[in-house]
Amino acid sequence: MAFIAKKIHDGGTLAEDLRELRESARMSIQEASHFTKVTPGTIQAWEAGDWKRFGGELAYMERMLLAYVA
Secondary structure (H helix, E strand, O other), X not given: OXXXXXXXXXXXXXXXXXXXXXXXXXXXXXXXXXXXXXOHHHHHHHHHOOHHHXXXXXXXXXXXXXXXXX
16 A cells, blocks of 8 residues: 655644645535544544544554545
8 A cells, every 4th residue: 555645834743734634625623524424523633633532543543544634
């Protein structure tokens, strides 16, 4: 599987980049949630960089993130 690394800005974190990507698509968290079927709470946690919230489910979260950014 090939991965493409995209950065929104130098020095940005993944959380900041996710928020900026969503905002550049002119979507609210609710709209992104509806479109992607990812809960608003999960999107908020991603954008806050709250990775501890996912505990041992990081592999699952990684797959969800890949689907979300696609």
